Amino acid sequence: MAALPRRIIKETQRLMQEPVPGISAVPDDSNARYFHVIVTGPEDSPFEGGLFKLELFLPEDYPMSAPKVRFITKIYHPNIDRLGRICLDILKDKWSPALQIRTVLLSIQALLSAPNPDDPLANDVAELWKVNESEAIRNAKEWTRRYAMDN
Amino acid sequence: MEEMAASQENDSEMDCSDNEDCYDYNDYYNDEDSDVEHIDLLKIDPEYFEYKCLSEEEIERLLNETVEDLSNRLRISLSLAKVLLHSHYWNSNEVIVKYEENPQQTLISSRIDPPVPPRNIIFTPTHMTCPVCVTLHHVDRFFYLSCAHMFCKDCWTMHFEVQVNQGISTAISCMARDCVVLAPEDFVLKHLQHKTSIREKYQHFTFQDYVKSHPELRFCPGPNCSVIVHSNEIKAKRVVCDQCKTIFCFRCGCDYHAPTDCQVIKKWLTKCADDSETANYISAHTKDCPKCHICIEKNGGCNHMQCYNCKHDFCWMCLGDWKSHGSEYYECSRYRENPNIAHESVHAQAREALKKYLHYYERWENHSKSLKLEEQTLGKLRARINEKVMSGLGTWIDWQYLFTAANLLAKCRYTLQYTYPFAYYMDAGPRKELFEYQQAQLEAEIENLSWKIERAETTDRGDLENQMDIAEKRRTTLLKDFLDV
Numbered sequence: 001m002a003a004l005p006r007r008i009i010k011e012t013q014r015l016m017q018e019p020v021p022g023i024s025a026v027p028d029d030s031n032a033r034y035f036h037v038i039v040t041g042p043e044d045s046p047f048e049g050g051l052f053k054l055e056l057f058l059p060e061d062y063p064m065s066a067p068k069v070r071f072i073t074k075i076y077h078p079n080i081d082r083l084g085r086i087c088l089d090i091l092k093d094k095w096s097p098a099l100q101i102r103t104v105l106l107s108i109q110a111l112l113s114a115p116n117p118d119d120p121l122a123n124d125v126a127e128l129w130k131v132n133e134s135e136a137i138r139n140a141k142e143w144t145r146r147y148a149m150d151n
Numbered sequence: 152m153e154e155m156a157a158s159q160e161n162d163s164e165m166d167c168s169d170n171e172d173c174y175d176y177n178d179y180y181n182d183e184d185s186d187v188e189h190i191d192l193l194k195i196d197p198e199y200f201e202y203k204c205l206s207e208e209e210i211e212r213l214l215n216e217t218v219e220d221l222s223n224r225l226r227i228s229l230s231l232a233k234v235l236l237h238s239h240y241w242n243s244n245e246v247i248v249k250y251e252e253n254p255q256q257t258l259i260s261s262r263i264d265p266p267v268p269p270r271n272i273i274f275t276p277t278h279m280t281c282p283v284c285v286t287l288h289h290v291d292r293f294f295y296l297s298c299a300h301m302f303c304k305d306c307w308t309m310h311f312e313v314q315v316n317q318g319i320s321t322a323i324s325c326m327a328r329d330c331v332v333l334a335p336e337d338f339v340l341k342h343l344q345h346k347t348s349i350r351e352k353y354q355h356f357t358f359q360d361y362v363k364s365h366p367e368l369r370f371c372p373g374p375n376c377s378v379i380v381h382s383n384e385i386k387a388k389r390v391v392c393d394q395c396k397t398i399f400c401f402r403c404g405c406d407y408h409a410p411t412d413c414q415v416i417k418k419w420l421t422k423c424a425d426d427s428e429t430a431n432y433i434s435a436h437t438k439d440c441p442k443c444h445i446c447i448e449k450n451g452g453c454n455h456m457q458c459y460n461c462k463h464d465f466c467w468m469c470l471g472d473w474k475s476h477g478s479e480y481y482e483c484s485r486y487r488e489n490p491n492i493a494h495e496s497v498h499a500q501a502r503e504a505l506k507k508y509l510h511y512y513e514r515w516e517n518h519s520k521s522l523k524l525e526e527q528t529l530g531k532l533r534a535r536i537n538e539k540v541m542s543g544l545g546t547w548i549d550w551q552y553l554f555t556a557a558n559l560l561a562k563c564r565y566t567l568q569y570t571y572p573f574a575y576y577m578d579a580g581p582r583k584e585l586f587e588y589q590q591a592q593l594e595a596e597i598e599n600l601s602w603k604i605e606r607a608e609t610t611d612r613g614d615l616e617n618q619m620d621i622a623e624k625r626r627t628t629l630l631k632d633f634l635d636v
Contacts, residue, residue, distance in 0.1 A: 010285040063283055064313035096328040097283045097310060098300075103328075 004032050007063055011101050023105045025056065033058040037069075037105065041148065042113040046140035047075070050148030054084075054108070056101065066095035067104060076136075076143040078117040078126035086111070087121035200388035202401065203381050207358070210368065210379045214361055217243060225250055230337040233361075235261050237321055241365040258297075262324070262333040269299035281306055283326060294342075296334060300327035307342045312349050320356035372404050373397030387413050441470045452525030452564065453601035454517070466598075468517060476595055484514065484591045511575040518568035521601075522561060528605060529557045535608075552616065553607050559619050560604055563597045563626045570629070589629040596622040 012032065015025050022042070028034040037054040041047030053072040059065050069091060071084035079087040090099055090107055120126030129136040205213070221243050222232040238261040239246045249257045258264040280287050281303035293301045302310075306326065311334070314323045323339060325332045336357060343350040362368045366385050371378040373395035380390050380401060387402040399406060403413040437448045442463035447456065454467040455476070464473035469483040476483060536550045570590045577583040600622045603610045 005284065007283065007285050061309070061313050064309050094329075096330070097302075097306065097326045098328045 005062075008032065008058060015101060020102055020106060022109060025101060025105060033062070035101065039105065039109055039112070041144060042109055045113045046137045047077075047112045047144050047148070050144035052112075052148050056104075058101075063097040063099070066091050066099075067101060069104060069108065074143060074147040076125060076140040077112065078115050078120045078122055078129045078136075079111055081121045085121060087119060200386070200390070200401065201382060201384065202388075202390055204371070204378045204390075204393035205381055207377055207379065210362065210381070211358065213381070214241075214365075217241060221246060228335075228337070230335040231258075231263055234263055234321075234333060234335050237361060237364055238262070241361075241367070262331050263297060263335070265298040265330065265332050269297075283310075294338075296325050296332045296338065298325055298327065298330050298332040300325050300330055300332075302326050304342065308346070311339050311342055311353070312346060315343075315349050315353045315356065318356060320353055321360040369401055369404055371395065371397055372399050438467065438470065441465050441472075449520075450524065451528055451601070451605050452521035452523075452560070453598055453605055454521065455598045455602045468514065476598070484587060484594045508575070511571045515568055515571040518564055518571075522564055522568065525557065525560060525564070525601065525604075529554070532557065532604075532607065552612060553604070556600070556604050556607075556615055556619050559623060560597065560600050563593065563600070563622050566626050566630065567593055567597055573633070586629075586633055589625070589632065593622070593625040593629055596625050 012027055019025075022040040023037070025035045025037045028036060035056040035058075037056050039052045039054060041050035041052065051073070052075060055070050055072055057068045059068060069086055071080055071086065073084075075084070081087075086108060088107060088111060090096075090104065115129060117126040117129035125136065125139075128139070218229055218232045218236060221227075221236060222229045224243075224247060225232065225235075227235075235246045235250070235257070236243065239249075246257070255264065259266055276290070278287050278289055279293065279301070281293070281301075283302055283306040286303070288303050292303050292305075294304060294307055295301045310326050311323060314320075321333070323334045324330060325334065339353060340350065343353060362370060362379055367381055367383060369380045369390070371380060371390075371392040371394070373392050376392060376395040376397065378392050378394045380392070382388075382390075382401055385402060387400050387408070389398060389407045390401045391398050400408055400413065403417075405413075405417075437446050439445065440447055440458040440461060440463060442465070443458060443461040445458065445460040447458065449456070449467055455464065455473050456467045457464050465471065466473055466476050466483055471483065532553060536547075536553065539545060540547055540550070567590070570586075570593070574583065574587060574590065577586060596618070600615075600618045603615050603618055607615070
């Protein structure tokens with residue numbers, strides 16, 4: 001594999017030295033482009049108290065192409081599907097090379113605080129979120145308790 | 152256009168450029184001096200349509216002339232003129248009107264300038280860090296668009312390379328977050344100077360974008376045809392490609408469809424496609440009774456059919472008399488290989504291969520459908536039982552055996568369904584014969600079970616439970632003998 005670009009080295013150093021509150025991103029021992037990520041569920045959201053594992057991969061042409069990010073912990077969220085794939089504009093057409101791992105993870109954390117059922121990836125979840133928000137939030141809390149706590 | 156022309160001193164020249172007729176259209180113009188002739192032609196032939204089949208080079212020249220003309224007129228660079236034309240569907244007139252009215256707004260709406268003007272750039276340091284590669288470079292190495300977002304040369308090059316490889320060309324924007332400013336052609340090409348293949352790709356994609364955004368141009372839809380048709384009349388008229396002879400509608404690019412217009416034909420074709428689904432449904436879900444030939448739709452999972460009309464009992468799968476299926480040698484599931492196939496022609500072999508595949512596929516598909524139908528049967532059964540219980544005919548627990556039976560049936564049929572791909576890939580021989588014998592046995596018992604469940608109320612419970620036992624035994628025997636795990 002080609003040498004690690006300075007950009008990735010710099011970003012990794014900064015992530016280690018000044019970590020974002022509520023987010024940890026640690027590069028894999030064997031692959032510096034692969035990050036083990038843990039995002040804590042934001043306060044006053046149904047995900048509060050949960051620890052969500054994600055994986056983040058920087059493709060060969062990063063930062064010209066967006067990082068690939070996926071939830072590993074099961075989560076009940078209208079913009080995150082069964083496979084943990086995330087519907088977030090900056091990971092797709094709104095990606096800009098000026099964005100960073102840090103900004104991406106912050107956006108994901110913000111997505112947990114503000115689900116957007118009008119732009120759904122998990123249709124059944126989004127549907128419930130729209131017709132019966134309190135039940136959807138109850139489900140999200142239940143899933144958080146079941147899958148994102150104590151393990 | 153009239154108003155504009157009046158304010159211009161060189162209106163004749165302008166008209167000419169507006170219609171892009173300066174190029175190669177002198178004959179056409181000369182003809183049009185005598186309007187009578189044109190009208191006559193239309194009278195004789197209502198499909199009469201003036202168009203030209205041009206090559207990519209000719210179209211490129213045509214577009215470049217439009218660009219050059221606009222650039223001269225508005226005193227802007229060729230590259231900017233191109234962006235303006237592309238964002239206005241190549242309507243020079245509209246661009247000129249808008250630009251003379253409010254140049255700044257026109258540049259903003261065409262994404263040439265940012266909505267908010269950038270602050271003045273002050274080059275105090277001699278070196279600065281590129282925000283993308285986080286590397287310190289001399290300021291000479293930095294480039295920026297009208298938005299003044301500065302990035303180093305190498306990052307721009309890489310950005311363009313990645314975008315072009317994704318098929319993006321005229322829509323490539325600045326690298327800064329949320330910045331909408333488009334990178335004009337000269338800026339992109341400058342950064343792709345040493346990347347010949349990417350450069351060529353970029354030029355190919357931009358050309359495609361330009362032609363597609365130009366209402367007077369249409370790519371010939373013929374396979375591998377590079378002809379582009381040009382006409383001043385944007386009408387649903389017939390075009391015959393000079394090169395590949397493909398006939399199509401100039402306006403929508405689909406098969407020529409006079410006298411219907413583009414929208415109506417589209418609706419009609421969609422409807423036809425839907426109706427053909429009905430035909431498909433009939434052929435897929437109905438068969439004629441082998442005795443009285445009435446059309447029968449299968450609405451239950453059981454393959455033992457009894458004709459509603461003539462009461463003939465037959466097998467849905469092979470349309471044979473059901474009596475022969477009751478015997479030990481259940482023939483329906485067996486595929487008979489043609490032993491002489493090796494000596495026959497390639498065609499015959501292909502036909503035989505297809506026939507063989509279809510034999511298995513049909514049965515596979517049929518059981519999958521039966522499974523779905525039996526699910527519905529179960530729903531109806533549940534409703535009927537509920538009714539009985541509510542009206543005091545037994546208790547819930549008395550009827551549970553029926554659900555057990557239905558679940559068992561589903562399990563057996565599922566296995567049976569999956570025996571067909573297995574059989575398809577098996578080599579002919581005694582083992583396959585044994586397999587197909589067992590498969591046939593299972594098939595027969597499952598149909599018996601299904602038949603009995605569908606008529607649950609009139610079937611003796613002991614009889615049904617006996618049948619369940621037999622079916623399950625057949626299933627487990629087959630799995631024991633052939634399941635290789």
